[in-house]
Amino acid sequence: MFPVMSDPARSRSLPSGQVASAAAFSPLYQQIKALLVQALDAGEWKPGESIPSEIELASRFQVSQGTVRKAVDELAAEHLLTRRQGKGTFVSTHHEPRVRFRFLRLAPNEGEPQPAESQVLDCRRIRANAEMARALELKSGDPVVAIRRLLSFAGTPTVVDDIYLPGALFKGLSADLLNGYSGPLYGLFESEFGISMVRAEEKLRAELAETEIAKCLGLEPGMPLLCVERISYTYANRPVELRVGHYVTSQYYYRNSLN
Amino acid sequence: MFPVMSDPARSRSLPSGQVASAAAFSPLYQQIKALLVQALDAGEWKPGESIPSEIELASRFQVSQGTVRKAVDELAAEHLLTRRQGKGTFVSTHHEPRVRFRFLRLAPNEGEPQPAESQVLDCRRIRANAEMARALELKSGDPVVAIRRLLSFAGTPTVVDDIYLPGALFKGLSADLLNGYSGPLYGLFESEFGISMVRAEEKLRAELAETEIAKCLGLEPGMPLLCVERISYTYANRPVELRVGHYVTSQYYYRNSLN
């Protein structure tokens, strides 16, 4: 076939009402990308499931396969989607070890990474203080679920996490539910509450172990700990978790890559 | 024009002897990418300079512009190159603040990031111990330049770095040269020694300040410090710096993004 003349009108807008819900006046593939994130956020495809093929999506959005491809490429680069040649494109899930590895950055000084054992020490409903409200984009006093949990590696207590979640999004969350679950916490959030952690920002500091934290870790107070303050985000950049971790870094280190 | 039949022979090899020097049996754009990295490593284009246009590169490598584009896209995503619409594609340089920001991850608890003041405390030639040899891919006993320097923010001593460089690559490096230079250390390495740090791996731990480090920072021994062990790499993944930093994290934190 002869090349078709491109249509200038088409390069800036999608048919029907789709433009209104996406960012207008941006490249087509960015609009497609926004629509895909929107669909993921709405739960149209669940973690672990495949999304429609590129050809189907192209027909659905009335653009070329190449344009869909570029949108999916970016979402795959951001780890929201996972491409598998010959099989399809899948919604990333925390039940894959690959994803977990991105969010649990402790590695042993010697030897191979071991699976962590998680033990919930406390789980209660509280009211958001100013810090929680700011981090989670709530109002002070809004309901929050507060969890304290201990991570151990090969039986050695290594991390105490204080986790704060918006109460409105985690209705049935309890210590029993948490302890009856093996595997990554984010996997539970995903399966039980439909909330996928997709990205996080962390602030790291060195601190001296407080009495109570030291007790949880079986240490003397005053030992040096790595303090990790994390805010996690779902699709569309909504913050849904504040987490303050205290890491023992004598046998383990926090690994990071500067790219 | 009618679409041209694609040539299967071409999809797997580049003309002339180019294939031999790049990774064979990989996608064309990966081969192009490898050739571009090779050219960068050889200093064909210096940091800050523009590389040839996509069309020129396409003609040079005898591939389509789209294939060059994909190779350049990946190198831009890895920050080896910087694209500027309408102007060209440039070799990234540590003289741009954007790049420096990627390698200096301290941010103040309050307020905007301030420029750091660097002060070289020591610079001497030593012999590589086992750790340095392993990190820098040298032999034990090979010459190494050892630098100790202090970073201060707004007059407050905040970081002590111990830096180890392969002696063979940094011939004329001296305390005088270092102190006569303002701006990022990696900028000096780039301009004076033709060595561009492109990527780094870090291991983070909490520690208690040793006497000597504490003295440099004007602290009492026993204060908690963030210990950052870094190995930096140039083009083609050659390690060229081992750096052990000790950070005071009362007024500053180490920022990190999990993507």
Add this chain to the structure above:
DNA sequence: AAGTGGTCTAGACCACGTT
């Protein structure tokens, strides 16, 4: 106006996995 990167399209074919 000319040159650069950026977007979009259409089509052919390859590599992989499943049926």
Add this chain to the structure above:
DNA sequence: ACGTGGTCTAGACCACTTT
């Protein structure tokens, strides 16, 4: 054999920068 994503090409046009 078929469907999926992956590569490669060619061409048109847009957006930005400089001449």
